[in-house]
Amino acid sequence: MHALDASPGMLERLRASSIDTGVSSRVETHLLNLDDNWPSVLPGSVDLAWAALSLHHTNDPARVLQQTFALLRPGGVAVVSEFTGATTYSPADLGTGRQSLADHLVKALAARGYPVAPDWSEALTEAGFARIQRQETTISVSSATLDGARFLQLQLTLNRQLLANDLGSEDLVAVDAAIVSLASDRPAVAHKYYTSGRVFWVAVRPDGRGADTAATGVDR
Numbered sequence: 001m002h003a004l005d006a007s008p009g010m011l012e013r014l015r016a017s018s019i020d021t022g023v024s025s026r027v028e029t030h031l032l033n034l035d036d037n038w039p040s041v042l043p044g045s046v047d048l049a050w051a052a053l054s055l056h057h058t059n060d061p062a063r064v065l066q067q068t069f070a071l072l073r074p075g076g077v078a079v080v081s082e083f084t085g086a087t088t089y090s091p092a093d094l095g096t097g098r099q100s101l102a103d104h105l106v107k108a109l110a111a112r113g114y115p116v117a118p119d120w121s122e123a124l125t126e127a128g129f130a131r132i133q134r135q136e137t138t139i140s141v142s143s144a145t146l147d148g149a150r151f152l153q154l155q156l157t158l159n160r161q162l163l164a165n166d167l168g169s170e171d172l173v174a175v176d177a178a179i180v181s182l183a184s185d186r187p188a189v190a191h192k193y194y195t196s197g198r199v200f201w202v203a204v205r206p207d208g209r210g211a212d213t214a215a216t217g218v219d220r
Helices: 008-020 061-071 101-111 121-127 146-162 169-183
Strands: 002-005 028-031 046-052 072-090 130-142 193-204
Touching: 002 008, 008 028, 046 061, 061 072, 061 121, 072 101, 072 130, 101 146, 101 169, 121 130, 121 193, 130 146, 146 169, 146 193
Parallel strands: 002 028, 046 072
Antiparallel strands: 072 193, 130 193
């Protein structure tokens, strides 16, 4: 497995996770973004390519999809995921006593265009992919579990960095408090919740036998 990311922190988290699960010898990490010559660090062909909430960050998404198509073996699969729908946090104060903090976060993100929800169906078709399937779902995360608390801590930390100049000082202090509480293992800390939509595209590189080529289009 080859993992590519422009964030050293995200790659470090992946390395730590691979060690914890005993698969570190099978994971290679690469610090770069999709506007770089990222195919050069990968093997000649791959079976599966997954772009997780990342394609909208690139300067030329169509080029990235074309590179992905070229990299996949015939019959290989590309998966693209993006945000969709509304994002919510609860409780309203995220356990900090700062009323409407969750609403302020959502509105500040919306003012910056988040969640970003482009439709990659046409771009995947133009890149040569076939049998394109599009599926929407909703994810809900609770700090009641250790993994959920870690996810929320990371998610709020990233939003804190993004919205540092958009939120008021009291909101920023409250977000910091919420992040600290999520890092705590105290059972008395009130649980926090995050809900957001996700959309996934699954597309196949045709294997050259004709069936896939005839099945181009989007299955909704």
